[in-house]
Amino acid sequence: MTGDHQTLALLLFGGFVAVTLGITTWVSRRRRGSAEEFYTGGRLFSPMENGFAITGDYISAASFLGVTGLIALYGYDGLLYVVGFLVAWLVVLFLVAELVRNCGRFTLADVVAARMSERPVRIAAGTSSVVVSVLYLVAQMVGAGSLVALLLGRTSGAAQAWTVIGVGALMVVYVSLGGMRATTWIQIVKAVLLLGGTVALTVLLLLRFHGDVDRLLVTAAQRSGHGDAFLAPGLKYGGSWTARLDFISLGLALVLGTAGLPHILSRFYTVPTARAARRSAVWSIGLIGGFYLLTIVLGFGAAAVVGPAALRASNAAGNTAMPLLALDLGGGAGSTGGTVLFAVVAAVAFATILAVVAGVTLASSASVAHDLYATLRRSSGGQKGEARREVAVARSAAVGIGVVAIALGLLARDLNVAYLVGLAFAVAASANLPVLMYSLFWRGFTTRGAVWAVYGGLLPALGLVLLSPVVSGSPGSLFPRVDFQYFPLQNPGIVSIPLGFLAGWLGTVTSDEMPDDAKYAETEVRSLTGAGAV
């Protein structure tokens, strides 16, 4: 990489940071420090704004960098992510968006705790939300790291570490100063930039192939060295039955995980009504679906134009396929067009990471403050003072979560970003989805069932990851020298998701507590009509 790329990309990125910091200051100028404002931005966003913000929140480095890289390297098998990421939105739309908007206030735990004995349920749901968020953040940090390695031409060392730290510091500033309102606007700006950049690249790519998608696919297949196999499933997840099971496991995690992601759930609290929540989901399905269709084209395009050898040389996991493709489409290294496009894509990728990181950090700091802190010391102080202190805690929780995510991000920097996100989805689907579904739809669900559902999904999911080939026992794992690998699959979803549902059922049928019919009536009526919704 020449110096031109770096300078321009850093300039553009600096521009984005300046604009977003401007938004943050402008938005926080008039803040009153209420919890409502910090967590939900006052619930006054329009469905379209929220739809763009959801898109900005959801399309992470995993999609923009990771998935295109996987498609470029493994062809068709990378498409599974795209399909899973999109179909998951039907679960959100059908079962979650409106109901959660109607009966929650700030977090996932609000929905569950309304029916149950509050303390244990809040602690459980709050903990699992924080864990999911941290895992998700790690993936974004790794994405930031590999992008910088590409930009600065170094694969390791201080520059990468400092970038990860810089991203972390920025997100803390956004979140703790601007709260939900700043985060939302950053996500909207990012979504517009991202969609614009993706459309522009796709147009350039199709122009290069004279609009002939078929020829693009054929070229990609030839250049990959796999021939037609590149366009059919099996390159990455074919072969052994373990690999195939891994594929199915990942597929389940992706489709069920989205509805359990705390930062996605919290976005539905930023609109005034359930109807607006539904419309924001529709907006986001349209935008996200369109984006993923283009991603497929761009992924195959990277294979056809850049070629897998160059991609692997730049980043073994393929995380840099998108910027490399941009460089080539603009006219290659050294040309002005190439420099500009490369810089734009790199800046968009940074913006993507920052916006997602801000959203996830905000959601997890809400869980720390509103669920964990508020439950563990709910006693002294009046209502109002308590709420203010809660917001103060949320602001500092953002710092703590940032530090943890940075540390883990530096540790995991050689893993594919899309794969890491797959893990976060698996944990979300195992720990958060069962308890949410049972609370909304099962009359007989009890406190013990809720607590068991959370831990019964969370602990197996984490445990199985720890025992998986990702962590130890194979050359590509985090700790290649030691071997405590007892679970063959990389993604725990296929085991841990059913365990979460099973544990919730088991906890409920074995508990002595009589389910409170009136509380369930309240949840059901509120969730479907919006009565008493804040």
Next chain:
Amino acid sequence: MQSSDDRARESGGGPERSAENRGDHGAPARDVRHEDPWDAPSALGRDEWYGAGSPAPTLPSARRERDAAARAREVYVEVQRSAAFQEVRGRYRRFVVPGVVLFLSWYVAYVVAATTAPGLMARPVVGAVNVAMVAVLAQFVTTFLLTWAYTRHARLRRDRAALELRWDTQELTRETRGGAW
């Protein structure tokens, strides 16, 4: 408390009343604007409230002899038992349950086919496009179609009735809490 009891008499309360109204719930749907869900939505919340001047409440009221606290709880139970609510819930479930079963099994079928039948998936259709590619596009298409169907169903079959229930329920809870809502 007093006001609640008055309201009970006014509304002519009881399930009978709701049962009468049941037939109407499908009808007003046709008045609702048929906006395209992909269009830019109008200003926030503007038509969220279109049902504000809705017909008289259809809910059974709380019974007199209960004290206020118990009655606040009771409101939700009675709303839940009301025919109007059962209808809304039924409509929601009758759409969502088959919908979820449909798209989840279609998705799982796709994933399983991709892993266990690569030969079938690799079969060419047109040019470089094979069955697997078509399956991906079909997943996109069904997702968009189901999104459209869901919003349409919710808008035409559920929104108005749900909004009426919302006002009525809030009215009832406010009264049982002595206006301290």
